[in-house]
Amino acid sequence: MDHETARTRTDAALARAAALARDWAAGLEERRVGPTATVEELRARLGGPLPEHGEDPVATVEALAAGAEGGLVASAGPRFFGFVIGGGLPAAVGADWLASVWDQNAALSAAGPAAAVAEEVAGRWAAELFGLPEGVSVGFTTGATMASFTALAAGRHALLEAAGWDVERLGLFGAPEVPVLVGEEAHVTIHAALQMLGMGRDRVTRVAVDGQGRMRADALAEALARLERPALVCAQAGNVNTGAFDPLPEITDLVRANAGWLHVDGAFGLWAAADPARRHLVAGVERADSWTTDAHKWLNVPYDSGLVFCARPAAHHAAMTLGAAYYVETGGGERDPYNWVAESSRRARGFPVWAAIRSLGRDGVAELVGRTCDLARRFAAGLDGAPGLGIRVLNDVVLNQALVRFDDPSGATAAGDARTAAVIAAIQADGTLWAGGSTWRGQRVMRVSVSGWRTTAGDIDRCAEVVRRVAAAIPAG
Ligand SMILES: *Cc1c(COP(=O)(O)O)cnc(C)c1O
Numbered sequence: 047m048d049h050e051t052a053r054t055r056t057d058a059a060l061a062r063a064a065a066l067a068r069d070w071a072a073g074l075e076e077r078r079v080g081p082t083a084t085v086e087e088l089r090a091r092l093g094g095p096l097p098e099h100g101e102d103p104v105a106t107v108e109a110l111a112a113g114a115e116g117g118l119v120a121s122a123g124p125r126f127f128g129f130v131i132g133g134g135l136p137a138a139v140g141a142d143w144l145a146s147v148w149d150q151n152a153a154l155s156a157a158g159p160a161a162a163v164a165e166e167v168a169g170r171w172a173a174e175l176f177g178l179p180e181g182v183s184v185g186f187t188t189g190a191t192m193a194s195f196t197a198l199a200a201g202r203h204a205l206l207e208a209a210g211w212d213v214e215r216l217g218l219f220g221a222p223e224v225p226v227l228v229g230e231e232a233h234v235t236i237h238a239a240l241q242m243l244g245m246g247r248d249r250v251t252r253v254a255v256d257g258q259g260r261m262r263a264d265a266l267a268e269a270l271a272r273l274e275r276p277a278l279v280c281a282q283a284g285n286v287n288t289g290a291f292d293p294l295p296e297i298t299d300l301v302r303a304n305a306g307w308l309h310v311d312g313a314f315g316l317w318a319a320a321d322p323a324r325r326h327l328v329a330g331v332e333r334a335d336s337w338t339t340d341a342h343k344w345l346n347v348p349y350d351s352g353l354v355f356c357a358r359p360a361a362h363h364a365a366m367t368l369g370a371a372y373y374v375e376t377g378g379g380e381r382d383p384y385n386w387v388a389e390s391s392r393r394a395r396g397f398p399v400w401a402a403i404r405s406l407g408r409d410g411v412a413e414l415v416g417r418t419c420d421l422a423r424r425f426a427a428g429l430d431g432a433p434g435l436g437i438r439v440l441n442d443v444v445l446n447q448a449l450v451r452f453d454d455p456s457g458a459t460a461a462g463d464a465r466t467a468a469v470i471a472a473i474q475a476d477g478t479l480w481a482g483g484s485t486w487r488g489q490r491v492m493r494v495s496v497s498g499w500r501t502t503a504g505d506i507d508r509c510a511e512v513v514r515r516v517a518a519a520i521p522a523g
Pocket of ligand 1 (some may be wrong): 130188189190191192231235236284285286311312313314340351
């Protein structure tokens with residue numbers, strides 16, 4: 047293929063993709079939120095035998111859009127409240143397109159100096175928004191799972207180094223034991239990270255929590271008192287169901303006294319630090335050793351985008367670097383992004399995070415966090431105790447999360463579980479909004495997470511109305 051053909055084909059594919067993308071974005075506000083196609087239909091549309099021959103790139107882009115139609119969830123739109131999922135800020139989406147077209151390999155400064163510097167700067171900006179100590183190291187990961195993996199690897203390194211063991215060289219066989227303590231409500235991905243790190247999902251000590259899912263400091267004190275070694279402790283800023291925060295001031299005191307390593311999973315909750323009205327929720331967080339957060343949730347950066355910070359850069363680097371074998375001689379002073387994550391070749395994730403923070407500014411991030419929290423409270427207030435509908439909000443809505451229960455008049459748990467499941471299914475079938483189910487302290491609930499930048503008070507009122515109407519139509523079973 048000659049240069050002229052390469053250029054015109056690229057131009058045509060980008061133009062067609064841009065047109066399709068703009069159509070989708072323009073329709074986000076009004077389109078049905080959930081998918082309409084079944085997986086079988088999608089397999090039929092996108093499937094078929096391995097293509098024997100190629101086709102024009104514009105035709106391929108169009109085939110993808112046609113095949114995916116009906117199988118796309120409008121989670122970037124204003125009325126998606128499932129899991130904890132944000133949309134994409136305009137500047138972040140634009141920067142993400144550029145990251146694809148520029149196609150930088152953000153492993154090495156030598157392969158993409160601007161990508162490396164964007165990470166450096168966006169990492170520093172984010173750390174400042176969270177009030178983390180100056181000089182923390184940062185890694186841009188695929189998400190919170192890998193951010194926690196990275197942070198816990200750094201903690202594993204530091205604790206074993208203090209015990210005279212080089213875990214990167216010698217591995218865990220024969221190593222001194224590292225006690226691991228996590229709250230009973232730790233996110234499942236903390237256990238996944240521990241599992242991948244050879245620390246075992248089942249050998250961890252689970253520390254009791256209170257009614258909102260917060261780790262109990264007295265229970266942690268007791269568990270630490272039984273240990274003779276420094277421990278790896280995982281606390282949480284923002285429970286995935288209730289949004290509640292572990293008592294970080296007490297927890298940091300306890301872990302400091304134990305000479306352990308404190309990791310804080312703040313996948314979405316850490317962003318509370320950026321809102322002066324909610325900063326108190328994470329008081330003490332700056333005294334931890336490592337932190338996890340996501341940019342693809344509350345900051346509304348496109349997938350995939352997580353961040354890990356570490357107060358002990360040497361431990362972070364030692365746990366992640368590929369070592370001398372991969373060393374590439376550069377002028378000196380550059381930051382090579384691959385040294386801070388479990389990846390080598392990688393996407394330039396720094397660009398969209400840089401763009402999101404720059405386009406919002408400090409006050410814009412605070413506004414986004416504050417507004418979505420207010421909207422969660424508005425949603426909860428529109429449902430809780432609505433006369434005659436048997437709707438209850440089970441958690442203290444301290445953040446952007448609300449847990450909604452649809453009781454059965456008999457008061458029986460199983461009947462309430464069944465009614466809650468039926469209401470959720472009917473809400474999803476209606477399509478005005480999308481919220482999913484979860485289980486909270488043994489009861490089925492509908493979880494509402496307000497994380498998208500597009501959601502307005504009007505959306506919330508319209509959705510609360512739909513939920514009340516659906517609940518009224520599904521009375522006691
Ligand atoms: C979402 C979430 C995770 C996992 O994040 P991913 O980005 O999906 O890897 C971990 N912890 C908490 C508290 C979360 O909300």
